[in-house]
Amino acid sequence: MSIVKQVSVRFQKLSFHTGMLLLGIFMIISVPLCSQTSEKWEFKTDGVIFGTPLIDGQYIYVGSGDHKMHALLKETGKKVWEFKTNGEVHSSPLIADNLVIFGSGDGNLYAIEKNNGKEVWKFSSRGERKNGPWDYYLSSPQLDGNIVYWGSGDGHLYALDAKTGMLKWQHESDGIIHADPVIHGDKVFIGSFDGNLYALNKQDGAIVWKFKTLGSEYFPKGAIQKAVLVDQNMVYFGSRDYNIYALDEHTGSVKWNMREPAGWIISTPIALGNHIFFGTSDAHKFYCLDKNYGNVVWSTPLRMRVFGSAVEDRNRIIFGTFDGKIIGVDVKTGKQLWEFQTRGSKENYPSVFDQNGEFIEGFSLYGKDMVETERKILDLGAILSTPVIDNQNTLYVGSADGYLYALSLED
Numbered sequence: 001m002s003i004v005k006q007v008s009v010r011f012q013k014l015s016f017h018t019g020m021l022l023l024g025i026f027m028i029i030s031v032p033l034c035s036q037t038s039e040k041w042e043f044k045t046d047g048v049i050f051g052t053p054l055i056d057g058q059y060i061y062v063g064s065g066d067h068k069m070h071a072l073l074k075e076t077g078k079k080v081w082e083f084k085t086n087g088e089v090h091s092s093p094l095i096a097d098n099l100v101i102f103g104s105g106d107g108n109l110y111a112i113e114k115n116n117g118k119e120v121w122k123f124s125s126r127g128e129r130k131n132g133p134w135d136y137y138l139s140s141p142q143l144d145g146n147i148v149y150w151g152s153g154d155g156h157l158y159a160l161d162a163k164t165g166m167l168k169w170q171h172e173s174d175g176i177i178h179a180d181p182v183i184h185g186d187k188v189f190i191g192s193f194d195g196n197l198y199a200l201n202k203q204d205g206a207i208v209w210k211f212k213t214l215g216s217e218y219f220p221k222g223a224i225q226k227a228v229l230v231d232q233n234m235v236y237f238g239s240r241d242y243n244i245y246a247l248d249e250h251t252g253s254v255k256w257n258m259r260e261p262a263g264w265i266i267s268t269p270i271a272l273g274n275h276i277f278f279g280t281s282d283a284h285k286f287y288c289l290d291k292n293y294g295n296v297v298w299s300t301p302l303r304m305r306v307f308g309s310a311v312e313d314r315n316r317i318i319f320g321t322f323d324g325k326i327i328g329v330d331v332k333t334g335k336q337l338w339e340f341q342t343r344g345s346k347e348n349y350p351s352v353f354d355q356n357g358e359f360i361e362g363f364s365l366y367g368k369d370m371v372e373t374e375r376k377i378l379d380l381g382a383i384l385s386t387p388v389i390d391n392q393n394t395l396y397v398g399s400a401d402g403y404l405y406a407l408s409l410e411d
Contacts, residue, residue, distance in 0.1 A: 037340045040406040041077035049398025050136050051092040052386040062404050063089030081117035092140035096162040103138045109150050121165035126154035131176050131193050133374050144183040151177030157190045169205040180227035191224025209252035216241040231271040238265025256294035268309045279306020298334035308386040320383025344381025344401030
């Protein structure tokens with residue numbers, strides 16, 4: 001592949017103090033937010049929830065750090081069954097006929113009966129690995145026809161028979177694969193911590209093209225942590241090198257890239273019309289870009305990171321943040337309309353933020369003890385899960401406080 005020239009749409013750089021001042025002004029002039037949600041039910045697991053819940057008929061399925069896949073009644077949150085693995089279940093499940101298929105931190109992909117939780121088959125990878133404290137997700141399997149595609153911490157993308165778990169083919173990268181594969185047309189797209197985006201022939205795993213991210217001073221590999229978005233012959237994705245990229249689906253050539261100077265772009269964008277929407281890590285912003293050129297349409301300041309993807313609901317963009325909030329913003333302007341706060345956020349907010357929404361004295365995102373800092377952030381009921389909305393305007397989302405929440409969305 002030819003050497004990529006950086007086509008960068010750059011922001012005007014703001015100093016840390018200027019950014020915080022603007023954030024403070026935003027908070028001061030904001031009018032009280034009207035609640036447009038009411039809680040229907042909540043279900044408590046014994047671990048953190050990072051994956052996205054899956055709705056199937058009258059049931060909803062969600063994995064947890066308690067090593068279990070949980071099946072609940074969608075209307076009430078009552079548990080139907082649970083299936084225990086030997087590792088954290090931070091993979092979102094899929095349904096293939098009568099099977100629920102999902103990955104676990106024990107290095108296995110499980111297929112269990114969706115009605116009773118009994119194991120049907122199990123495929124073992126070469127073992128799971130993590131890439132540091134912010135590698136929160138496992139790859140979530142994706143289905144195309146009778147083939148399941150699944151990435152692993154062992155660096156492989158696997159293609160398996162959905163009914164039997166038999167291996168069809170495998171592709172090895174030079175890094176951990178925790179992104180979700182995306183199947184589009186005759187290709188499967190998968191990102192890796194080696195900084196490459198691979199476009200593979202979905203029939204045999206042969207490389208059609210691959211694209212190497214630019215990398216950055218502190219993150220030279222430019223790791224790709226989550227799934228791409230394929231939309232109208234374009235592939236969009238973020239990287240730990242602070243860039244979001246737009247590539248030609250067929251050739252892998254760069255159409256544009258935008259660098260956010262202040263942090264990673266982890267979340268998978270969503271597309272609506274001529275725009276894409278995504279959140280950032282340490283920049284603490286949510287963006288709307290022109291998807292054809294990468295120009296900023298609007299951005300909204302936040303108090304914390306966004307790793308999960310957003311959803312659209314009646315001209316509102318809805319997403320979760322690391323400070324334990326589900327936030328709804330206007331699709332045209334980015335103006336915040338409402339928010340919902342998790343239990344963990346309500347209980348533990350003063351351990352991180354003061355009354356003005358600033359970090360309390362002595363708190364630093366990347367101080368001497370980053371593990372302890374990250375624990376405090378997760379204790380806020382951080383939302384890394386991508387929300388899902390059913391046809392009755394109920395939103396379901398998991399949280400690091402261990403709860404799966406069901407919220408009624410008002411007009």
